[in-house]
Amino acid sequence: MLGEWGMTRRRLASDLAMPEPSMTEACMKPRVPGVSRRVFLAGAAGAGLAGAPYVLRRAEAAAGKILRIASGEADGTKGTLDPAFSQQDDDATRVALVYERLVILDETFAPRPQLADSWSTNATGDEWTFKLRRGVRFHDGEPFTARHVLHTYRRLLDPATGSPGRASLSAVDPKGIEAPDDLTVRFRLPQPVVQFPAYIANRFTYVVREGQPAEEYRTKGIGTGPFKIKHFAPGEEPSVFVRNDDYWRPGLPKVDGVELRSIPDGAAQVAAIAAGQIDLTWDLPRVGLARLEANPEVKVISVRTPYVLSMSMWVDTPPFNDLRVRQAMKYVIDREKMVKLVLGGHGQIADDNPVAPWVQYGLTEPARKRDIAKARALLAEAGHGNGLDVELQTSDAVIGFIELATLYQAMAAEAGINVKLVKSPAGEYWDNIWLKKPFVCSAWSGRAADEALSVPYLSDAEWNETHWRRPDYDKLIAEARRTVEDGKRGELYRQAERMLREEGGILIPAFPDAIGATRANVAGWSLHPQKFSKDFSQVEFTS
Amino acid sequence: MARLILSRSALALISLLAVSVIIFWCVEWLPGDAATRILGRDATAQSLALLRHKLHLDLPGWQRYLTWLGGALRGDFGVSLVADRPVLDYVRGRAANTLTLAAFVLALYVPLSVGLGLWTAVARGRAADHVVSVLVIFGMCVPEYVVGILLTMVFALALPWFPPLALIDQVHDLAGLLRVLFLPAVTLTAAMTAYAVRLMRENLIDVLDSGYVQMARLKGLPRWRVLLWHALPNALGPALNVTALNIAWLMGGIVVVETVFNFPGLGRLLVDSISLKDVPVILAASLLLTVVYILCNLAADIASLLLNPKLRAG
Numbered sequence: 001m002l003g004e005w006g007m008t009r010r011r012l013a014s015d016l017a018m019p020e021p022s023m024t025e026a027c028m029k030p031r032v033p034g035v036s037r038r039v040f041l042a043g044a045a046g047a048g049l050a051g052a053p054y055v056l057r058r059a060e061a062a063a064g065k066i067l068r069i070a071s072g073e074a075d076g077t078k079g080t081l082d083p084a085f086s087q088q089d090d091d092a093t094r095v096a097l098v099y100e101r102l103v104i105l106d107e108t109f110a111p112r113p114q115l116a117d118s119w120s121t122n123a124t125g126d127e128w129t130f131k132l133r134r135g136v137r138f139h140d141g142e143p144f145t146a147r148h149v150l151h152t153y154r155r156l157l158d159p160a161t162g163s164p165g166r167a168s169l170s171a172v173d174p175k176g177i178e179a180p181d182d183l184t185v186r187f188r189l190p191q192p193v194v195q196f197p198a199y200i201a202n203r204f205t206y207v208v209r210e211g212q213p214a215e216e217y218r219t220k221g222i223g224t225g226p227f228k229i230k231h232f233a234p235g236e237e238p239s240v241f242v243r244n245d246d247y248w249r250p251g252l253p254k255v256d257g258v259e260l261r262s263i264p265d266g267a268a269q270v271a272a273i274a275a276g277q278i279d280l281t282w283d284l285p286r287v288g289l290a291r292l293e294a295n296p297e298v299k300v301i302s303v304r305t306p307y308v309l310s311m312s313m314w315v316d317t318p319p320f321n322d323l324r325v326r327q328a329m330k331y332v333i334d335r336e337k338m339v340k341l342v343l344g345g346h347g348q349i350a351d352d353n354p355v356a357p358w359v360q361y362g363l364t365e366p367a368r369k370r371d372i373a374k375a376r377a378l379l380a381e382a383g384h385g386n387g388l389d390v391e392l393q394t395s396d397a398v399i400g401f402i403e404l405a406t407l408y409q410a411m412a413a414e415a416g417i418n419v420k421l422v423k424s425p426a427g428e429y430w431d432n433i434w435l436k437k438p439f440v441c442s443a444w445s446g447r448a449a450d451e452a453l454s455v456p457y458l459s460d461a462e463w464n465e466t467h468w469r470r471p472d473y474d475k476l477i478a479e480a481r482r483t484v485e486d487g488k489r490g491e492l493y494r495q496a497e498r499m500l501r502e503e504g505g506i507l508i509p510a511f512p513d514a515i516g517a518t519r520a521n522v523a524g525w526s527l528h529p530q531k532f533s534k535d536f537s538q539v540e541f542t543s
Numbered sequence: 544m545a546r547l548i549l550s551r552s553a554l555a556l557i558s559l560l561a562v563s564v565i566i567f568w569c570v571e572w573l574p575g576d577a578a579t580r581i582l583g584r585d586a587t588a589q590s591l592a593l594l595r596h597k598l599h600l601d602l603p604g605w606q607r608y609l610t611w612l613g614g615a616l617r618g619d620f621g622v623s624l625v626a627d628r629p630v631l632d633y634v635r636g637r638a639a640n641t642l643t644l645a646a647f648v649l650a651l652y653v654p655l656s657v658g659l660g661l662w663t664a665v666a667r668g669r670a671a672d673h674v675v676s677v678l679v680i681f682g683m684c685v686p687e688y689v690v691g692i693l694l695t696m697v698f699a700l701a702l703p704w705f706p707p708l709a710l711i712d713q714v715h716d717l718a719g720l721l722r723v724l725f726l727p728a729v730t731l732t733a734a735m736t737a738y739a740v741r742l743m744r745e746n747l748i749d750v751l752d753s754g755y756v757q758m759a760r761l762k763g764l765p766r767w768r769v770l771l772w773h774a775l776p777n778a779l780g781p782a783l784n785v786t787a788l789n790i791a792w793l794m795g796g797i798v799v800v801e802t803v804f805n806f807p808g809l810g811r812l813l814v815d816s817i818s819l820k821d822v823p824v825i826l827a828a829s830l831l832l833t834v835v836y837i838l839c840n841l842a843a844d845i846a847s848l849l850l851n852p853k854l855r856a857g
Contacts, residue, residue: 076815077626077633077824078581087585162593164585218627234626235633235815237807238712261805263708268805271695271707427818430584431575462587 065541067255067522068238069093072269072283075262077235082217083206084156084163089283090239090262092203092532094232097241097258098139099206099223102130102149102185103197105530109306109359109448111197115144115207115224116185125192125484132183136248138209139228146179151210153177165204167462168455171196192482194489198448203532226253226537237261247537254524254540266399273298273517280539282516282527285399287344292517301516304348305529306356306452308444309400309512311392311408314467315505317438319390323503324382330507331375332415333408335367338509342403346513353501354444354452356511361449361493363501375415387416393440394421397429400512401441408507435465445531449493453477457500466505473499544848548841555837562833563612563826570822571604577624580819598624611823615830621823625816630827633812638794638831640711641808645793647721647728648735652789656736656782660743661770664778667748676741683737691730691803698726709804727804731797735789739782746778780847787843791836795828 075090083095102116113119116130136144156165157174176188193199209222216222219232226249227241238259247253263269263278266285270292272278284292284300293300313320313329320326330352339347348356351367379388394405402423409419424433434440442465444456454477455461459469473496480492500506514527524538578594579586595601599610614621620630659679663672682690699707705726706713714720750756751774759769798810809828816824 074815077623077819077821079626087583159589160593162590164582164587164590167587233628233632235623235628235812236636261710263805265802265805267692268708268803271700272710272805275699275703275707277706277708277710277713427580428575431579431586434584463584 065255066257066259067280067536067539067541068259068261068278069536070269070272070278070281071260071262072264072266072281073262074264075235075237079232079234079239080218081221081229081232081239083152083204083208083221084161084165084217086203086206086532087164089531090260093260093534094229094239094241095203095206096225096532096534097227097260097536098221098225098229099208100225101201101205101207102132103201104533105198105201105448107529109198109446109530111195111201115149116197119197121194121196123484125194125196125482126189128187128189128196130185130187132185133248134183136224137246138224139222139244140209141246142209142211142222144207144224145182146185147182148207148210149185150177150179152205152207155208156204163204165202168202168204169200171199191478194481194484195448195450199450201530201533202451224248227258230257249537253537255536258536273519276519279522279541280516280518280525280536282514283399284515284517286346286512286515289344289346289515297520299518299520299522301518301526302346303514303516303527303529304356304358305511305514305527305531306354306359306362306446307512307514307529307531308350308354308442308446308452308508309342309398309404309510310354310442310444311404311507312440312442312465313505313507314438315503316467316469319382319384319388320438320505322382324378325384325388326503326505328375328378328382328388328415329412329417330368331371331378332412332417333368333507333509334370334411335509337411338404338407341407342400343510343512346515348511348513350508350511351501352504352506352508353497354447354456354506354508355449355493355497356446359449359452361490361497363494363497368501370411372415375417379416384416387418389418389420390439391420391422391437393424393429393433393437395424395426395429395433395441397426398441398443401443404509405441408509435463440465446529448530449497450477450481453493453496453500457504468500468504470499544845547844547848551837551841555834558837559830559833562829563615564608566826566829567608567611567822568604570817570820570825573820575820576600577820577822581625600624607822611826615826620827623816623821623824625819625821625824630823633824634809634827634831637807637809637812637828640806641794641797641810643711643720644709644724644727644731644806644808645790647724648731648793649790651728651732652735652739653786655732656739656743656786657775657779659736659740660747660778660782661775663740663744664747664751665770667744672744676744679737679740682733685733686799687730687734687797688799688803690733691727691800694726694730695803707804709806711806727800727806730800730803731793735793739785739789742782742785743778746781747774750774750777776850779850783843783846783850784840787839790839791832794835795832 071089071093073089078088080091081094081098083099086092086095100115102114103111104114106112115133115136117133119128119130121128132146138144154174155161156163156169157172171189171191171193172187173190178186180186208217212222221229226244226247228244230242231240238261241258243253243256263272269281269284273281274295289300292298313326315321335349339345339349349367353363355362357364379385392405394401405421409421412419434442456463456465457468458477459474476492476496480489483489483492516527518525521541521543522539523542524540528534577598578591578600581594582590599607611621622628623630623633659675663675666672695707698704706723709723709727711723714723756769756774759773795810795813798814801808801811813828
């Protein structure tokens with residue numbers, strides 16, 4: 001057995017990474033008659049003997065089409081349905097099935113109404129008034145009104161809640177939120193935020209029902225969304241949702257129920273969609289998709305996103321505190337090759353700028369070309385003519401980190417930069433490595449320009465992974481937020497982007513595409529570039 | 544035998560206590576705690592403090608251990624720090640899954656290893672012996688995730704006979720259950736069989752050469768009777784011990800297979816809980832594994848005793 005133990009232990013390191021999923025209680029308890037025809041084994045397997053009797057219970061067969069979806073990240077016992085604590089991809093999926101926000105973003109990250117009908121602002125941009133949609137009801141029949149919105153935002157901003165969403169709403173003063181009438185909500189902001197509607201379209205601001213006990217939000221939350229939660233226990237798969245028959249958008253949703261599970265192993269994910277064990281999945285591995293694309297029973301869907309896959313250096317720590325070193329490290333990157341080899345061609349070239357060129361206010365200038373001679377010259381000028389040693393932290397924590405780091409190591413070597421790779425277990429990475437080491441692989445989900453430029457780069461940003469603390473940069477962002485005129489505002493954001501691109505501590509070689517797949521008989525679904533914005537209400541079976 | 548069981552039970556209780564102490568402090572010594580794991584990248588100093596307080600992680604370790612021990616002695620294994628659900632709900636459900644799979648594996652493993660052991664011993668030195676021996680050793684040496692992925696590629700994707708993932712919640716009936724568990728069960732059986740077959744073979748060969756078997760043959764007993772009635776029981780003893788170890792391994796050590804087939808078993812629960820530092824779940828699951836381990840060993844010893852009158856007398 002020694003052989004196997006060796007293998008088992010070797011694999012553990014990477015498995016520890018993913019808090020892995022699972023269902024189980026299905027085996028113990030019969031659920032209420034099910035959405036789908038299913039049977040539960042009871043725990044009679046108690047005797048570990050061959051042929052132990054199974055007690056098979058047949059739940060009632062229900063008519064209807066159940067959409068079986070699977071995320072590519074592990075769900076595990078951390079899972080939640082509470083928007084205030086939404087963190088993993090599976091949380092975002094559950095939240096998006098059950099809840100809705102005032103404002104959503106479209107594919108270019110421009111704001112669109114959802115639970116708000118319309119909005120308006122005063123001349124200075126520090127007072128925003130949202131008119132709410134009439135006739136929307138929560139899953140328990142309660143009419144959707146301003147008090148639920150007030151409750152949602154106050155809860156997020158209350159330090160006692162402990163929601164990470166508080167950091168994402170730092171521009172909102174809880175005392176400044178008011179409801180002039182049942183269907184109007186007004187935000188009085190301490191500082192102008194010209195793009196306020198987009199600002200509140202984040203992953204935490206889904207409207208929860210006031211009056212529901214706080215401990216129910218995690219597993220029994222009541223929202224206004226297209227699906228109602230039917231069964232969810234953290235760590236148990238699948239999460240089961242049923243159609244909300246009173247949904248406010250006519251004719252939606254188109255399926256009768258949804259079952260969500262997670263399949264963190266890429267090969268298993270591909271096998272499951274090919275064999276028809278699931279109907280829809282996303283976060284597929286980018287490399288080796290050709291076979292799936294050739295399968296007539298499967299549709300592969302690829303969407304460009306401004307998802308940031310990066311390597312980040314502390315600009316206040318040697319050797320990265322020397323601008324010439326940072327620039328040399330940018331010049332060694334062959335961006336096209338990165339797209340081809342790290343992303344299997346499923347990605348767009350990036351230019352060390354977290355705002356993608358096709359996103360509102362993005363820079364459209366051609367990306368920096370590889371220039372080894374220039375990199376060498378810059379290094380020599382900085383006193384590293386005989387070579388430079390740096391340590392880059394990487395991990396399995398995010399798909400692509402290892403490939404990115406390995407390829408960067410090879411590219412940098414040509415300019416005399418000796419990159420030593422340090423790999424940490426995925427479970428440790430975000431706790432103990434990221435923000436704690438001077439040169440790390442990092443990833444940021446796709447964001448609109450303002451958020452992409454402020455969340456990691458303002459001087460007082462909690463997640464300032466590059467130690468980028470520049471009052472002149474902060475001033476540009478603050479000024480852009482105050483500027484009502486769109487063209488001028490865009491110019492300010494672009495100025496900030498140029499600054500970051502030229503002097504910042506972040507290397508962004510490429511924007512990976514989001515890749516998903518459905519069975520051939522599934523229609524009406526696409527991936528949203530803002531990853532946590534998911535909409536399954538229009539998905540339908542064509543046969 | 545009563546004395547054996549009594550002394551083993553006393554030893555078992557001490558082992559369980561020791562295991563709980565060791566595991567609790569090992570987890571304590573690892574960097575980070577459940578609060579940092581839950582909040583992950585979103586952690587701020589304030590939210591961490593709040594969560595630590597809520598989960599009582601701000602209390603000293605010995606105090607938390609004693610609280611846990613007090614509960615455990617009364618049969619209350621506490622609430623998962625991460626999932627906020629009673630620990631037993633998880634462990635019970637996962638254990639049921641794992642036991643179901645283990646039962647299936649044993650149903651394949653026992654007849655297979657006994658049968659192949661007998662066959663290779665009887666046919667020793669002949670082609671059949673060599674072929675089977677090489678095959679079982681191949682099954683043992685190739686890591687189980689390779690076997691699992693190979694089986695999936697052939698019998699789930701190229702030939703759509705079995706589903707690639709063991710999604711047991713999608714099962715409708717017993718036939719479906721067997722279909723869904725077939726590939727993981729075969730993978731595990733392949734990994735386990737070799738050692739038992741080899742042991743059986745060696746022992747049987749020894750026994751078959753022994754004087755009493757010769758005597759039985761000379762008495763004119765039929766060959767099958769000599770083999771099954773006189774030789775086999777004496778050859779089973781060591782193989783039983785190996786089987787006991789294998790069962791213990793099946794309970795918790797098959798994380799790799801659980802991952803390949805997306806099977807919600809005890810092994811993955813344990814790995815998940817360790818990575819999240821969910822102490823109550825880690826403790827409950829490892830104690831359960833310890834109990835299984837102790838019981839399997841005890842059962843193997845008792846079975847050996849029953850099979851071997853010489854040992855019984857002593």
